[in-house]
Amino acid sequence: MVPGRQRPRLNNLNLQLNRGERVALLGASGAGKSTLLAVANGLIKPACGAVYWFGENASSGKRRQRQQARIGTLWQDLRLVEELSVQQSLNCGRLAVWPWPLVLLNLFMPLETNACAKVLSEVELDPDLLAVPVKQLSGGQRQRVALARLLRQGAELLLADEPLAQLDPPLAARLLELLLELGAAPRSLLLSLHRPDLVQGFDRVIGLRNGELLFDGNPKSLSAELINDLYAQN
Numbered sequence: 001m002v003p004g005r006q007r008p009r010l011n012n013l014n015l016q017l018n019r020g021e022r023v024a025l026l027g028a029s030g031a032g033k034s035t036l037l038a039v040a041n042g043l044i045k046p047a048c049g050a051v052y053w054f055g056e057n058a059s060s061g062k063r064r065q066r067q068q069a070r071i072g073t074l075w076q077d078l079r080l081v082e083e084l085s086v087q088q089s090l091n092c093g094r095l096a097v098w099p100w101p102l103v104l105l106n107l108f109m110p111l112e113t114n115a116c117a118k119v120l121s122e123v124e125l126d127p128d129l130l131a132v133p134v135k136q137l138s139g140g141q142r143q144r145v146a147l148a149r150l151l152r153q154g155a156e157l158l159l160a161d162e163p164l165a166q167l168d169p170p171l172a173a174r175l176l177e178l179l180l181e182l183g184a185a186p187r188s189l190l191l192s193l194h195r196p197d198l199v200q201g202f203d204r205v206i207g208l209r210n211g212e213l214l215f216d217g218n219p220k221s222l223s224a225e226l227i228n229d230l231y232a233q234n
Contacts, residue, residue, distance in 0.1 A: 009032050009035045009211050010032045010035055010036060010039065010046070010208075010211045010212075011211045011212050012212060012213075013036070013049075013212070013213055014213075015206065015213070015216070017157065017188050017190060018188065019156075019185055019186060019187075019188055020184055020185030020186065020187070020188060021188050021189075021203050021204060022180055022183045022184065022188070022189040022191075022201070022202045022203045022204070023188075023189065023190045023191070023202060023203065023204045023205070023206055024191055024193050024198070024199040024202040024204070024205045024206070024219070025037075025190060025191060025192040025193065025205075025206050025208070026193055026196055026199070026205060026206070026207045026208070026215075026222075026227075026230055027207060027208035027209060027214075027230055027231075028209070028230065028231045028232075031208040031209055031210065031211065031230075032208045032210075032211040032212075033161070033162075033192040033208060034161055034192065035211070036208065037073065037159050037161050037190065037192060039051060040071070040157075040159055040190065041068070041071050041073050041159055042058060042064075042068050042071070045059065053067045053068070053070070053071065053157075054067055054070065054156075065096060066097070068096070069096040069097055069153065069154065069155075070154065070155060070156045070157065071155060071156070071157045071159065072093070072149075072150030072151075072153045072155025072157070072158055072159065073150075073159040073160070073161065074146055074147055074150060074158065074159065074160040074161070074163050074179075075146075075161050075163075076161050076162050076163060076165060076166070078142055078143065078146040079146070080134045080142060080145065080146055080149075081134065082133070082134050082135040083133065083134070083135065084133070084134055085110075085130065085131055085132060085133055085134070086116075086120070086129045086130050086131070086132050086133075086134065086137070086145055087110050087111075087113065087116045087130040087131065088106055088107065089134055089145055089149060090116045090119060090120070090130075090145070090148055090149050090152045091106045091111055091112065091116065091152065092106075092149060093149040093150065093151075093152035093153030093154075093155075094112075094152060094153065096153075110130070110131075113130065115152065116130055116152065117130065119148040119149075119151040119152045120144075120145075120148050122148065122151055122182070123144040123145075123147050123148045123151070123178060123182075124144065124178070125141065125144050125145070125148065129141070129145075139167070139171070140167075140171050140174075140175075143163065143167070143171075143175055144175075144178070147175075147178065147179070147182070151182070155187070156186065156187050156188065157187070157188050157189075157190070158179070158182065158183050158187055158188065158189045158190070158191075159190050159191075160179060160189070160190070160191040160192065161192050162192045162193065162194055163175065163179070163191070164176055164193070164194075164195070164198070165194050176198060176201070177201075179191060180201050180202070196222065196227050196230075199219040199222060200219050200220075202219055203218075204216070204217065204218065204219070205217065205218070205219050205222050207222070207226065207230045208230075209229065209230055209232075214226070214229060214230055215230065
């Protein structure tokens with residue numbers, strides 16, 4: 001359970017994500033989607049119950065930081081630093097595991113260029129962009145750089161908080177296709193969506209309402225009635 005001001009933001013949830021599983025997360029604004037993602041990546045600690053990462057309790061043990069580094073989040077605002085180059089931004093994905101001298105060195109010189117070029121290629125961007133400042137990128141390029149940063153991180157579980165919400169339809173469709181490709185085995189994907197019509201490419205749909213689980217199943221089983229229930233006014 002995750003507490004809120006008037007009622008729990010999440011309550012009585014028991015969920016497991018499997019390797020290679022691509023899961024869409026649906027629900028109205030305030031249903032608890034962002035909170036669930038924050039619990040999954042360790043930003044919020046539940047008031048009761050437990051979160052397990054890769055079979056280990058997330059709240060205990062010396063391996064917590066290493067386990068957390070295996071989880072990457074694509075936020076809606078992307079959280080890229082305008083003044084950094086693309087290569088520096090990609091290497092920010094390694095900050096959790098790099099020793100501090102490398103962290104500082106990343107601010108002054110290009111590091112691990114081949115590895116950075118590889119992840120750029122995976123998101124279909126030209127490695128020539130490595131030296132370009134983030135502030136010079138288009139919106140679509142920024143989305144892909146943020147996604148490449150997760151791959152540079154070595155994330156095995158990809159979390160995405162409504163990354164398509166502010167994109168035009170063609171760009172949203174291509175980014176969704178890319179996320180589905182990258183979220184296949186050996187990775188996994190949990191993606192919050194605001195459009196139920198986009199769930200057919202996923203293996204599973206989780207529907208939240210008022211912080212509680214209303215639906216968990218195959219996208220083909222998500223009926224119009226269930227969708228209405230998910231988005232009904234509280």
